Amino acid sequence: MSDVLDTVTDSGHDAHADHGHADVEHGAHGSSGLSNNKLAMWLFLGSDCLLFGGLISTYMLYRGRVQRGPNPNELYNIPFTSVSSFVLLMSSLTMVLAVTAAGRNDDRRMRIWLCTTAFLGSLFVGAQVFEFRSFYLKGLGFTTNLFGSSFFTLTGFHGVHVTLGVIMLLSIVGMTLRGKIPGRKAEVVELIGLYWHFVDIVWIVIFTLVYLIPS
Amino acid sequence: MTAAVEAHNEHAVEVHHAHAGEHTWTDKKYVMVAIYLAIMTAVEVGLSYLHPSFAPWLPTVMLIAIMIGKFVTVVLFFMHLRFDDKMFGRLFWSGLILAVVVYVAALTTFQLWSS
Numbered sequence: 001m002s003d004v005l006d007t008v009t010d011s012g013h014d015a016h017a018d019h020g021h022a023d024v025e026h027g028a029h030g031s032s033g034l035s036n037n038k039l040a041m042w043l044f045l046g047s048d049c050l051l052f053g054g055l056i057s058t059y060m061l062y063r064g065r066v067q068r069g070p071n072p073n074e075l076y077n078i079p080f081t082s083v084s085s086f087v088l089l090m091s092s093l094t095m096v097l098a099v100t101a102a103g104r105n106d107d108r109r110m111r112i113w114l115c116t117t118a119f120l121g122s123l124f125v126g127a128q129v130f131e132f133r134s135f136y137l138k139g140l141g142f143t144t145n146l147f148g149s150s151f152f153t154l155t156g157f158h159g160v161h162v163t164l165g166v167i168m169l170l171s172i173v174g175m176t177l178r179g180k181i182p183g184r185k186a187e188v189v190e191l192i193g194l195y196w197h198f199v200d201i202v203w204i205v206i207f208t209l210v211y212l213i214p215s
Numbered sequence: 216m217t218a219a220v221e222a223h224n225e226h227a228v229e230v231h232h233a234h235a236g237e238h239t240w241t242d243k244k245y246v247m248v249a250i251y252l253a254i255m256t257a258v259e260v261g262l263s264y265l266h267p268s269f270a271p272w273l274p275t276v277m278l279i280a281i282m283i284g285k286f287v288t289v290v291l292f293f294m295h296l297r298f299d300d301k302m303f304g305r306l307f308w309s310g311l312i313l314a315v316v317v318y319v320a321a322l323t324t325f326q327l328w329s330s
Binding site: 034042045048050052053060061090093095097200205207208212 | 240242245246248249252253256259260262263275278279281282285286289290293294295300302303306307308309310311313314315317318321322325327
């Protein structure tokens with residue numbers, strides 16, 4: 001009896017494990033036929049709008065409140081930030097080219113475009129670090145005034161998002177090289193692409209509201 | 216009963232895949248979109264240096280209009296929301312609209328617009 005029960009339990013576990021594996025392989029779909037992973041990503045992006053909305057609003061509220069230390073007009077280097085914005089914008093192009101290459105099962109081009117996107121993202125983060133350093137040398141620290149703390153928090157959070165994106169891009173390149181990518185390759189690349197484009201559209205808003213519109 | 220539900224789910228997945236496969240944009244079209252975005256960014260930077268005495272608010276209004284145009288272009292074409300299932304769009308736009316409404320209301324409370 002005990003042997004019979006063990007056999008039944010084992011086969012039940014196997015069947016469950018196989019089912020779970022199939023879900024991962026094909027990307028689990030609900031009754032709507034939509035990918036659960038993609039739904040979750042869009043839901044995450046929709047909720048992330050609230051996070052950045054809060055940070056941007058706080059900056060808008062505090063940017064004019066400079067009791068001491070330099071004000072935005074003395075610090076911003078618009079040509080420099082324009083170039084780094086252009087770099088991030090072009091990384092969206094290379095990302096979408098990686099997604100289309102993944103859709104065509106063109107692994108070589110997909111990896112080239114993913115690496116290019118990661119490189120452009122790293123350039124952007126490097127430019128942001130350089131900008132933070134130059135602001136600090138001009139007398140603006142995190143606690144100098146309300147403008148400084150809201151500026152560093154907003155752009156710093158965005159920089160963390162870009163850095164996480166670069167790590168995800170490089171991880172996916174590594175996984176495809178080792179053939180250990182979880183689920184459907186095209187969908188995984190598309191999901192990371194959605195995250196990357198979101199980071200880009202957030203910067204489109206930050207660049208205009210923070211840098212270009214005078215306080 | 217279970218077989219019927221599974222059959223329905225499989226059919227729904229097939230319909231979704233067929234629908235998702237409808238958009239087949241070439242790389243060239245994505246490059247064109249990127250060029251448009253780059254030109255709009257250049258226009259934005261140029262506008263930020265303008266300070267017309269007759270309408271000091273004009274550059275700000277134009278900058279916001281271009282910003283919205285760039286934002287929507289990336290979402291529709293690079294993020295494929297124009298071609299994808301409407302459910303994804305509903306999730307994203309509802310989050311975005313909620314954020315805009317909440318924070319415009321919050322900033323109004325702090326009298327940002329009158330300062």
